[in-house]
Amino acid sequence: MIEAQGLGVDSKEALPEFSEREDGRHVVYQFRNKTFRLDKAKARERLAGKRVINGLRTAELNMLPLKYPEAYRIYKQMKANHWEPDVIDMSKDSHQWNTGVLTAKERWIIEMGVGYFSAAEGIVGDSVLHVIEDNLTAAELKHAALRHIAEESIHMDSLLHMIGSLNIDLDEVTAKFSDIPSIRRKNDFITRHMPELKMGVDLTVTANKQKFAKAIFGITQVMEGTQFYALFAMVLSLHRQNKMTGVGQMFQYTLRDESNHIALGRFLLTQLIAENPDLWTPEFQQELVEFMREGVALEKEFVRDCLPEDGVGMTQADFLHYVDFNADRRLESLGLPRLSRISTNPFPWLDEVIFLRKEKNFFETRVTEYQTGGSMKNSNEDDLV
Numbered sequence: 001m002i003e004a005q006g007l008g009v010d011s012k013e014a015l016p017e018f019s020e021r022e023d024g025r026h027v028v029y030q031f032r033n034k035t036f037r038l039d040k041a042k043a044r045e046r047l048a049g050k051r052v053i054n055g056l057r058t059a060e061l062n063m064l065p066l067k068y069p070e071a072y073r074i075y076k077q078m079k080a081n082h083w084e085p086d087v088i089d090m091s092k093d094s095h096q097w098n099t100g101v102l103t104a105k106e107r108w109i110i111e112m113g114v115g116y117f118s119a120a121e122g123i124v125g126d127s128v129l130h131v132i133e134d135n136l137t138a139a140e141l142k143h144a145a146l147r148h149i150a151e152e153s154i155h156m157d158s159l160l161h162m163i164g165s166l167n168i169d170l171d172e173v174t175a176k177f178s179d180i181p182s183i184r185r186k187n188d189f190i191t192r193h194m195p196e197l198k199m200g201v202d203l204t205v206t207a208n209k210q211k212f213a214k215a216i217f218g219i220t221q222v223m224e225g226t227q228f229y230a231l232f233a234m235v236l237s238l239h240r241q242n243k244m245t246g247v248g249q250m251f252q253y254t255l256r257d258e259s260n261h262i263a264l265g266r267f268l269l270t271q272l273i274a275e276n277p278d279l280w281t282p283e284f285q286q287e288l289v290e291f292m293r294e295g296v297a298l299e300k301e302f303v304r305d306c307l308p309e310d311g312v313g314m315t316q317a318d319f320l321h322y323v324d325f326n327a328d329r330r331l332e333s334l335g336l337p338r339l340s341r342i343s344t345n346p347f348p349w350l351d352e353v354i355f356l357r358k359e360k361n362f363f364e365t366r367v368t369e370y371q372t373g374g375s376m377k378n379s380n381e382d383d384l385v
């Protein structure tokens with residue numbers, strides 16, 4: 001376990017692309033190739049009022065001066081990865097779906113993917129809006145969270161594109177999946193504390209700060225960071241076998257987005273803890289570990305439902321290990337103890353998929369490249385998986 005101050009909180013120091021200097025009565029901030037010149041006294045005053053929670057609230061969303069340039073960097077990274085579901089070609093998927101090309105097991109994985117994420121993307125978007133963004137007070141943090149929410153809308157839209165293109169009966173899918181206990185338990189687990197936080201709690205009270213921190217941890221590290229990945233891996237395994245490539249491509253873009261959401265959540269948590277060390281007690285750290293443990297158990301139950309036995313090119317044990325592997329890397333990134341002894345990633349190719357490096361070697365379909373020139377270079381890639 002580590003102390004709050006050990007979490008690497010001075011994000012300005014960690015970012016060589018960000019600098020500030022004084023120039024007469026101005027302070028000059030440099031972010032990449034942009035220069036911002038601000039009145040020194042006013043800038044200092046605004047900066048002093050910026051905190052993750054309980055800071056100066058303003059409706060103006062005044063980003064400058066940036067106290068948390070890392071949040072702005074993650075925003076830029078998210079924006080550089082922008083994609084539009086509607087233009088992903090689903091004709092081959094539709095053909096495979098409707099002409100018996102897929103086995104029953106493969107169809108089931110796609111159905112689980114559509115069924116689970118139809119609910120899950122909405123839960124994340126709603127929670128980031130009403131639980132996280134609402135309670136943040138620093139403008140650049142709210143700004144990044146708003147982009148996160150917008151991306152969940154894109155993900156929801158991608159599911160509509162899949163459902164519409166495959167001609168799946170939406171009500172049938174919804175009814176079918178709301179009855180699957182492992183899906184219901186996963187969703188109930190993550191949302192059970194949300195109603196109270198949505199009502200607005202007094203975030204000057206340590207116990208409430210801990211609830212808020214646990215919500216960020218639950219949404220971004222347990223749900224997006226752990227409970228999404230096994231199903232991503234299954235759908236993208238099909239993709240690698242040239243099956244349901246349109247769906248796979250959308251999952252691929254979604255996965256890349258999720259890696260930024262995980263990074264943003266981790267950043268929010270580390271800043272929150274640094275500014276509020278009272279919340280980071282040994283007991284609370286243990287509570288987060290136990291929360292992850294429960295999330296892992298539910299996820300393994302879900303994996304067994306998705307892949308009841310080994311399928312073509314897929315081994316159930318690998319996916320169960322993948323759950324452990326992801327849970328541990330989320331815990332470790334926050335200085336929390338690991339839960340398992342799994343140290344090898346069973347799907348190293350998935351991390352490569354996130355960055356689209358080998359996409360053109362993997363897939364037969366023509367790739368629509370949304371990445372704007374050179375923007376991949378802006379991230380520390382190890383931080384974004």
Ligand SMILES: [Fe+2]
Pocket residue numbers: 121124151152155254258
């Ligand atoms: Fe999402």
Ligand SMILES: [Fe+2]
Pocket residue numbers: 124152224257258261
């Ligand atoms: Fe997400």
